[in-house]
Amino acid sequence: MNRDLHCIASHEQWLEETGEVELIGGWAQIPLAADFSSAIDTSSYQVFATSYDPVSVFVTNRSAAGFEIHALALSGKGRQSTMRCAYRVIARRRG
Numbered sequence: 646m647n648r649d650l651h652c653i654a655s656h657e658q659w660l661e662e663t664g665e666v667e668l669i670g671g672w673a674q675i676p677l678a679a680d681f682s683s684a685i686d687t688s689s690y691q692v693f694a695t696s697y698d699p700v701s702v703f704v705t706n707r708s709a710a711g712f713e714i715h716a717l718a719l720s721g722k723g724r725q726s727t728m729r730c731a732y733r734v735i736a737r738r739r740g
Contacts, residue, residue: 648678658738662687668716668728676711690736697729716733
């Protein structure tokens with residue numbers, strides 16, 4: 646898993662984590678990095694996901710520990726066995 650941590654310039658303090666993940670069987674569970682989750686308000690963060698394949702993806706089961714990304718099955722077909730996906734998590738700094 647590939648990850649970076651960035652600070653976003655704003656009147657509020659926001660932190661960002663980005664990465665890429667492989668969806669196996671149409672989904673992946675992504676844990677928040679420990680240094681990131683300890684620095685953010687884990688009760689309210691946003692996740693943006695982008696598929697590198699012609700498949701729609703969505704985020705579900707957000708928690709303080711992480712989240713899941715799922716691929717929508719193509720019409721008349723099952724889920725792809727594997728695909729790549731990028732994600733971006735933004736959250737307010739804790740405290």
